[in-house]
C-alpha cells in the first residue's frame with residue numbers, strides 16, 4: 428500500500444497514476460475513487476462553494492480521461508454538490524437559502540416515512556447496530572474530532588435508510604444527506620455539531636417502543652433543529668490549492 432506522503436506532496440508530483448495504483452486500473456475504480464474523494468472534500472468544505480473544478484486538472488490527478496471526469500462530475504451534480512455548465516468549468520455548488528430549505532423539507536418528509544419502515548423491521552440486531560453507531564458518535568464527540576462527528580451524524584440517517592429495506596429511499600436519502608451536509612457546512616455556525624447525539628438516542632428509544640407517532644415527531648423536530656442551526660456566515664478563508672486538497676482526499680479513499 429502506498430504511503431500517505433506520496434499524496435501529500437501534491438497533485439503535480441504524481442506523474443503516473445498506474446505506478447502509484449497498479450491494482451486500481453479499471454475505469455470504474457477510478458471514477459469511484461475520484462467521486463468519493465471529491466464528495467468528501469466538498470462536504471467537509473475543503474473545497475468551498477463556487478470553487479472551479481477544471482476537467483483537465485482533475486483528469487491529470489486521477490489519471491482519467493475528460494470523458495470519465497465528466498461522469499464523476501455528473502454524479503456529483505445529481506447529488507447537488509456540483510454545478511456543471513455547457514462549455515464552462517464546473518464549480519462546487521452554492522445552494523441558496525431557499526434551495527437549502529427545500530432540501531430539508533424533502534428530507535423531513537422522507538425520513539418521517541422511513542420511521543414506519545424501520546419500526547416494521549425492528550429486531551435486536553437492528554437495535555444493536557444503531558446503538559453501536561451512537562456510541563461511535565459519542566467517542567468522536569468526546570475526542571473533539573469535528574470531521575468524524577459530522578460524517579457519523581450523517582451516517583446515522585443513512586443507516587436508518589439502509590435498515591428500512593427500501594433501496595429507492597436509501598438512494599434518494601443518500602443524495603439528500605450529501606446535499607444537506609454541504610448546506611450545513613456552508614451556512615452553519617462554526618463548531619455547531621450537525622446532529623445532537625441525545626436526539627439520535629431518543630429516536631432509537633421511540634423505534635424500540637414501536638411508537639410510530641412519537642418516532643415521526645422526534646425525527647421531524649430533530650431535522651428542524653438541524654436546519655435551524657443554519658445561518659449565513661462570512662467565511663473568508665484563503666483560496667485553497669485544488670491539487671493539494673485532491674491529494675489529501677485521494678489518499679483517504681484509496682485503501
Ligand SMILES: [Zn+2]
Nearest residue numbers: 580583622623
Ligand atoms: Zn441526526
